[in-house]
Amino acid sequence: MERVSGRRVYSLGKKEVQLSPNERKMGYFYEMVSPIQKRATLHTILLIDGSSLMAAHLEDLKDLVTETVKSIGKKHKLSLLLFGGEGELIGLIEQATLEEPQQIIDQLHRQLEECCGDGECVLSEALAEVFLWATQRSSFEKMQVIIVTTGHLYSKRYPLSIEWSRCYGWMLDLFSHHVMTYVVGMGNCYLPFLVRLAKTGQTGDFYPYCEAIRYRRRLKRWISCLKTQENRQWVIENQDYFLMGQTNRVRHPKRIEQVSQLIVTFDGALSLEGELIKINPSVISESMEEQFRLAYSYYLLKHRFIHEASQLLRETSLFSVVYEGYSVNELKQSLVYLDEGASRHQISDSLNSRFSVFDVLKRLLDDPFTQLYYRAERPLVVSDSRNDLCFTASFLGKPARVVTVKASQTKMNVYFTVKLCGVVQKNHRDAKREAYVYRTYDLIKNGELVQKTLTCRLSHKLRQELKQNGIFLKPCPFDASLDEIDLSCLKLTHFQIIPPDASEKIAKGLYELEVLSTKETLLKCLRQHQPEYSEKRAGYKGGGSREYRVNGEGVFIPARVEAATLKMKGYEGDVICWGIENFNRYQVAQRCYEDICQTMLLTSEPILHFLNKEIQRVRQRRLGLSNEIYFFRMQTLLCGQSIFNFEKRNEKKRQHRRYGAIKQSFSQQKIGDLVVFENKQELFITF
Incomplete structure (x- = not known):
């Protein structure tokens, strides 16, 4: 057992494991466990600009401090630091619990009146000091920093660009140590610098101070975020490993946030937080190997490698888990692989239709370069008898553009809205006026597929992906640049196991x-x-045109x-x-x-x-x-x-x-x- 960043890491052993019919690898098994978590201590650091520009906002500063003290509970620690020139960091209070809030408020008001007014404003030195506090804090302490400044920095030692760069660097360092950082701009603050400073840490927020009551609301939100912040994180630096708790195989370094985690590495010893964890030379137990087989099979099932998962499960006592995730027909196809006399040819057909209708639809909607179209079987005519108007959509075989595709929030329907261009004519003899209407058509209704084909303009990448997965494409007869996707031979959905965090x-x-x-x-x-x-x-x-009931955007609006x-x-x-x-x-x-x-x-x-x-x-x-x-x-x-x-x-x-x-x-x-x-x-x- 080793300790890394306060966590216990156990090497459970190693064994060569079967990952697929053609892949075997040596797996090194580890368990990472966090210590028993005590109640976290919350610590707010108020980092206040003490330069001469802040003297004009002294009353606002007092109100801000008052609201901060009142909003923080008695078990919440508060530090108030005043920064000015290089090395000038005054601690008005440090890690104090607020047993008597009013007494602390009066004390801080007096100290602010005495200390504000320094000519220089060097923020980077103050952030460096706060970062030192962050590295020395307890693992049970959650910390947030609220920077109150005008943003007009001035340093005799560094040019302004270097001072800004140093500030950004310290904010990134604080973020890497899970310290939440916020910026409050006072008065005529320098927005470009403060907004970028707040966004540097990725969890930060910028608030231009205007009145105490709004600041109080914002502060309560920040304190709430601090309470729910998760500090238990590990950075895994391996290039090929399997997270058993998440049933996910990862091929790059990753930060995980689980309380405890079983992990199997395939590229050598576990590299955690820059440290290599020693390998236990013993062989893992049979129960651990079966647990791994089940977890890795679940990972394969999620990615629809059904037959590969079946081979891993056939040697376990938990083979019945397949029945929890797949329909009878798909299960029969999967079980073909387990039959002693089955050949690879018998199961090859089931792999051709790996995509379902929902899979195809999702890829079409996610691809920014793909546009859907609707090809009507008959012309559309909309009559307005009250005004003796008639709208005729000019299809002429040309597909109409689909504006939106939407799933019903209450029914088993998927429909799309189509923009249909055409002309409006009055009294069947007057001049025609160009216009368009929006109409809704069902793709799926009551859980049944209505449209058997989809007309679309595909990107080259998506077209190749669909063809490789057995999706039949043919050119649109009215426009060679469009493709028609045949949905009739596809299942509406593939039965799949619902993830535990769904x-x-x-x-x-x-x-x-x-x-x-x-x-x-x-x-x-x-x-x-x-x-x-x-x-x-x-x-x-x-x-x-009021006469033709066409609005300024060109939409024909018939009388109700x-x-x-x-x-x-x-x-x-x-x-x-x-x-x-x-x-x-x-x-x-x-x-x-x-x-x-x-x-x-x-x-x-x-x-x-x-x-x-x-x-x-x-x-x-x-x-x-x-x-x-x-x-x-x-x-x-x-x-x-x-x-x-x-x-x-x-x-x-x-x-x-x-x-x-x-x-x-x-x-x-x-x-x-x-x-x-x-x-x-x-x-x-x-x-």
């Missing part, structure tokens, strides 16, 4: 979706209040049909809604609003242009995350798997005057700090 990832994704939705709403509200933004943007101004005249159609099936039960929308909205306002202060482009770009960015991120979550949900439901293990379930039946009997169930599960709910309804809906 529920946690989905919960975090659902929370982020709520945050993005809140942020997008705020951005739209801010845009509405901009003088340059016309509230009638969707009307018939700016190049539009009364509800009584709508053609009714039905949908039968479960409607499932996921969400976060304990989502504090007001608090998130406040935080998002502060972040937006802070970014608006720092941007140099017109506000309306900035808001439009932010809305587009947030919208794209929300759509991508929503598809990722609900694609995964549909695949698990198709395979009869469950992502969540709901602890609370409430079921009831009620009678609806229109829908008839409705069976509702409301379920909850607590995952970390989040409470995920599932609202499920079984009904027949007409719309």
Whole structure:
């Protein structure tokens, strides 16, 4: 047993292991264990600029110190350091617990009045001292540094560019030692330097001080991040190793954050934090070898190397694990490999369709150089009898561009929105006016594939990847530059084992979706209040035509049909809604609003242009995350798997005057700090 950075590292032994039918390697087994964790000590270092420029902001500085002391609990340590010229670092208080907060506040106010006013401002020396503290702290201490300055540095010893470079370097060093760093700009601060300084550590934040109450909110967020910070990290420097806890084979150095970890290296002794761990010459136990076989087989199954995994599992007592992850048909194909008389030719066909419909769709959406198109079988005609208008989409065999692809958040549907160009004609004899409409078409409905082909313009890289995995491509008959993908011969999804951390990832994704939705709403509200933004943007101004019901963007908008005249159609099936039960929308909205306002202060482009770009960015991120979550949900439901293990379930039946009997169930599960709910309804809906 050896100790590295306070962790115990055990070498369990070695053995040559089978990784695939054609690969055997010597594996060196290690176990890394953290010591028993005590309650972490929180330490905040307030690093205050004591130069002459700060004298004009003394009252704001006092308010900032007051809020800092009041926000920190009695078990939280506080250090307040005042920096000025080279080597001038005054410790007003050092690692003090706040038993009597008001007495400490009065003392600090007096000291600030006495000490502020030095002509020089050298930040790098102060950061060097703080870094020394960071290297000498206990492994149970979590530290954060809050730098309060105007950003106007001045040093007699170094040119300004060198002083900046030294500051950036120390911030990187602090980040490497898991010290969270924040920057508060006072007064007319030098934004370019302070913003870059805050971003250097990758976990930092910049806040331009304006009033005490806003600083208090920001500080509470920083303290919350400090409490949840994870310090238990190791840097593994090997080039080929297997993390058994994560069931992942890695071929590059990596930082891991598990409390304890079993690891198998294939390129020699374990290199941890720059130290080589001695190898135990003994052979590992049979139980450890079987545990490795199971973990590595799971890794192969996740990457769909089913037959390779089957060979590893055939010699273990845990072969039944295959039944937990694969459908009967796929299991039969896998078991062919275990048959004594089976030949390689019998299983070769099953490898040709490694991609499913969802796999193809995900690759098409993830490739920035790929564009989807829709080829209609018949022309589209939209009539507006009230205004005697008729819109005709001019297909002429030309595929229409797909604008968005979206997974339904409540049903087993995937649909895409298409931009259809055409002309509007009035009274069937007047002049025609160019316009376009948006229409929605189903790709997957109720878990069944509707569109048997996909028309797209593929990048060269993606085309090669699809061909190598047995996907049949043919040129589009109306445009040689487009490809048509045949989906009819593909499975809708491959049955796969759900990763153990799937529920946690989905919960975090659902929370982020709520945050993005809140942020997008705020951005739209801010845009509405901009003088340059016309509230009638969707009307018939700016190049539009009221007569032809074409708006300024060229979209044809027919008159609405009364509800009584709508053609009714039905949908039968479960409607499932996921969400976060304990989502504090007001608090998130406040935080998002502060972040937006802070970014608006720092941007140099017109506000309306900035808001439009932010809305587009947030919208794209929300759509991508929503598809990722609900694609995964549909695949698990198709395979009869469950992502969540709901602890609370409430079921009831009620009678609806229109829908008839409705069976509702409301379920909850607590995952970390989040409470995920599932609202499920079984009904027949007409719309």
